[in-house]
Amino acid sequence: MARPPRAALKLPAPEESAALPYLVIRDYIAARITGGEWPAGTQLPSERQLHEALGRNRGTIRDALLQLEGEGLVYRQSRSGWFVSPPRVRYDPARPDGFMTYVAEQNRTPQTRTLSAETLKASGWTAECLGVAQGAPSYFIRRLRLIDQRPVLVEQIWANPAMFPGLLEHSLDGSLTQLLRNQYGAEVVRMEIDMSPCLLPEVQAEALRVVPGTPGLYLTRRSLDAAGRVVEYDQEFWRHDAIAVHVNVDFSRRGLQRRRVRR
Amino acid sequence: MARPPRAALKLPAPEESAALPYLVIRDYIAARITGGEWPAGTQLPSERQLHEALGRNRGTIRDALLQLEGEGLVYRQSRSGWFVSPPRVRYDPARPDGFMTYVAEQNRTPQTRTLSAETLKASGWTAECLGVAQGAPSYFIRRLRLIDQRPVLVEQIWANPAMFPGLLEHSLDGSLTQLLRNQYGAEVVRMEIDMSPCLLPEVQAEALRVVPGTPGLYLTRRSLDAAGRVVEYDQEFWRHDAIAVHVNVDFSRRGLQRRRVRR
DNA sequence: GAGTGGTCTAGACCACCTT
DNA sequence: AGGTGGTCTAGACCACTCA
Numbered sequence: 001m002a003r004p005p006r007a008a009l010k011l012p013a014p015e016e017s018a019a020l021p022y023l024v025i026r027d028y029i030a031a032r033i034t035g036g037e038w039p040a041g042t043q044l045p046s047e048r049q050l051h052e053a054l055g056r057n058r059g060t061i062r063d064a065l066l067q068l069e070g071e072g073l074v075y076r077q078s079r080s081g082w083f084v085s086p087p088r089v090r091y092d093p094a095r096p097d098g099f100m101t102y103v104a105e106q107n108r109t110p111q112t113r114t115l116s117a118e119t120l121k122a123s124g125w126t127a128e129c130l131g132v133a134q135g136a137p138s139y140f141i142r143r144l145r146l147i148d149q150r151p152v153l154v155e156q157i158w159a160n161p162a163m164f165p166g167l168l169e170h171s172l173d174g175s176l177t178q179l180l181r182n183q184y185g186a187e188v189v190r191m192e193i194d195m196s197p198c199l200l201p202e203v204q205a206e207a208l209r210v211v212p213g214t215p216g217l218y219l220t221r222r223s224l225d226a227a228g229r230v231v232e233y234d235q236e237f238w239r240h241d242a243i244a245v246h247v248n249v250d251f252s253r254r255g256l257q258r259r260r261v262r263r
Numbered sequence: 264m265a266r267p268p269r270a271a272l273k274l275p276a277p278e279e280s281a282a283l284p285y286l287v288i289r290d291y292i293a294a295r296i297t298g299g300e301w302p303a304g305t306q307l308p309s310e311r312q313l314h315e316a317l318g319r320n321r322g323t324i325r326d327a328l329l330q331l332e333g334e335g336l337v338y339r340q341s342r343s344g345w346f347v348s349p350p351r352v353r354y355d356p357a358r359p360d361g362f363m364t365y366v367a368e369q370n371r372t373p374q375t376r377t378l379s380a381e382t383l384k385a386s387g388w389t390a391e392c393l394g395v396a397q398g399a400p401s402y403f404i405r406r407l408r409l410i411d412q413r414p415v416l417v418e419q420i421w422a423n424p425a426m427f428p429g430l431l432e433h434s435l436d437g438s439l440t441q442l443l444r445n446q447y448g449a450e451v452v453r454m455e456i457d458m459s460p461c462l463l464p465e466v467q468a469e470a471l472r473v474v475p476g477t478p479g480l481y482l483t484r485r486s487l488d489a490a491g492r493v494v495e496y497d498q499e500f501w502r503h504d505a506i507a508v509h510v511n512v513d514f515s516r517r518g519l520q521r522r523r524v525r526r
Numbered sequence: 527g528a529g530t531g532g533t534c535t536a537g538a539c540c541a542c543c544t545t
Numbered sequence: 546a547g548g549t550g551g552t553c554t555a556g557a558c559c560a561c562t563c564a
Contacts, residue, residue, distance in 0.1 A: 020552070020553095021552080021553075022553085047531070048531095056553085057553060058554095058556095059552090059553070059555090063552080067462065070462040070478060071461065078530095078562090079560075080529095080561085081529095189514050189515040190514065190515065191512045192512075194507060194508065195507070195508045196351060197335075197479075197504075198333075199333040211532070215460060215478060226515065241460075244459040246455070247356055247455075247456040247510055248455055249357045249455075251452050283532090284534075285533075309549065309550080310549080320537095322536090343544075343548095344543095344548095474551070528563090529564100531559105532558105533559080533560100534556105535555100535556085535557075536554100538554075539551105539554105540551080540552080541550095542548105543547105543549070544547090544548080545548100
C-alpha cells in the first residue's frame with residue numbers, strides 16, 4: 001500500500017456545534033473520508049495539528065479518533081500516526097481456501113511472513129485441541145499476514161509432527177493449506193471455528209505494530225480430516241477493521257443429525 | 264439477573280508498580296473478577312471510589328475500565344455504573360434454532376421485548392435485501408433481546424407481508440422462527456450471515472442502555488426458503504461481550520458447487 | 527532530533543439514573 | 546437530591562518512529 005501523503009487540513013472548522021464536540025470532530029473527519037477527500041491509506045493530520053486547527057483539546061480530538069477507530073474508519077500504526085482504513089476483506093469460513101486465495105480473489109495483495117517455527121512439547125490445553133497426548137511434540141508456527149503491505153493478523157498454528165514429518169523444512173510463507181494437501185495429502189473435511197471480538201494482547205499487538213488494547217477479532221479454527229484427526233489448530237488475531245466474516249449456511253443438504261463431539 | 268451488591272474495596276493497593284498505572288489497575292480489578300471475589304453482575308466501586316482508594320487520577324481509572332470493557336470482563340449500564348460481565352453465550356449460525364432456543368439450552372434465561380412493529384414501504388437497499396420491489400410494503404420489527412434480564416442485542420427485522428399476511432397481529436415476543444414455521448409453513452433452507460465488529464450506533468445503544476460508542480458485534484442474516492424467497496432479513500446489534508460465534512463447517516457433504524447468487 | 531502518539535494529572539461541569 | 550458516568554480543559558512527560 002503506497003502511502004498517500006498526509007492529508008491537508010482545510011478549515012473552516014465544523015459547523016453543527018449543537019452536538020458533543022468529540023462527535024462533531026468525528027463527523028468532520030468521517031465526512032472527509034467517505035467523501036473521498038482522504039482516500040484509504042492517507043495519514044491524518046497529527047493530533048496536535050487537529051487540536052490547533054479545530055480549537056479543541058487534544059483529549060477531545062483523541063476521543064474522536066478512538067471513536068473512528070472503533071468504527072473501522074481509521075487505524076493507527078503505533079506512535080507513527082493515524083491512517084484511513086482500507087476496506088475490509090471478506091472471509092468465508094465455509095470455503096476451504098486459505099488466506100492467500102481469498103484475499104487475492106478480492107483484488108488485494110496477500111502476504112505472509114513467518115515469525116517463528118519450532119517444535120515444542122504440547123501442554124495441557126494445546127494437547128487437547130490438537131488431539132495428542134500431553135508432552136507429545138507439536139509444531140508451533142507464528143505467522144504475520146498482510147494485505148496490501150498492511151499487517152492485518154497474527155496467527156499461531158499448532159500441528160502434529162507425526163502427521164507432517166519435516167514440515168518445518170518447507171517454506172511457510174505461503175499457503176499452509178496447500179502445503180499440507182499437496183505435500184502430505186491432508187484433506188480437511190471439517191472445521192470448527194470460534195470467534196469473538198477482543199482487544200489485541202500484547203504479543204500480537206506488537207507484531208501488528210499496534211498498541212495493545214486496539215480492538216481486534218479473535219478467531220480460532222480446528223481443521224479435521226476424514227479420520228477425525230486434527231490437521232491443524234489455528235488461532236488468529238485480526239485487526240478488527242480488516243475483516244468481515246461471511247457465512248453461507250445450507251440446511252437443505254443435511255439431515256437431522258447433530259454434530260458429534262470427537263476428542 | 265439479580266444484582267449482587269456493589270463490591271467492597273479492599274486495600275492494599277496493587278503491587279507490581281513496574282508497569283503502566285492503568286494496566287496495574289486493570290490487573291487489580293481483573294484479579295478480583297477471575298478470582299471469584301467479584302462474581303458476574305457485581306457492581307464495581309464507582310470511578311471516584313477507585314480513584315481515591317487507588318491513588319490514581321480518575322482518567323487513569325477510566326482507562327483501566329475501558330480496557331476491561333474491551334476485553335469483555337466488565338460492562339457499563341450508561342450512567343449507572345460498571346458491572347462484572349456474565350459469560351458469553353455461544354451462537355452457532357449453522358443451527359436453525361433461534362435465540363430463545365439456544366440461549367435456554369445454555370441454561371440462561373432468554374427474553375424478548377418488541378420495541379416496534381409496523382408496515383412501511385421498502386426503500387432501495389431494504390427492498391434489495393428483501394427481494395421485493397422498491398416501494399413495496401414491508402414489515403419492520405424492532406426487538407430487544409435479553410439474557411438473564413440483561414439487554415444483549417437489538418434486532419431489526421424486515422419481512423415480506425405478501426408471504427406472511429397478518430403477521431403483526433401475533434405476539435412477537437417469542438421465537439419468530441417458530442412463528443413463521445408453525446403459522447405460515449415457512450421453512451428456511453439457506454442463510455447468508457455477515458458479521459463484523461462495530462461500535463453501537465446511537466439508536467441501538469439507547470435501547471441497550473449503553474452509551475453510543477460501546478463496542479459491539481454487527482450481525483446480519485438473510486433467510487431463504489427452498490424457492491429462494493427471502494423469509495426474513497435481520498440485523499442484529501450485539502453487545503460485544505455477550506456473544507461468541509461458533510461455526511461448524513462440513514466440507515465432506517458438499518460437492519464442488521459454488522453458491523449461486525439469487526436475487 | 528524532531529515529531530508522533532501514549533499516558534497521566536487535577537481539576538470542572540453536565541445529563542442522567544437512582545432513591 | 547445525591548451519586549453515577551460522560552465529557553472537556555490545559556497542561557505535562559515519556560517512548561518510540563522516522564528522516
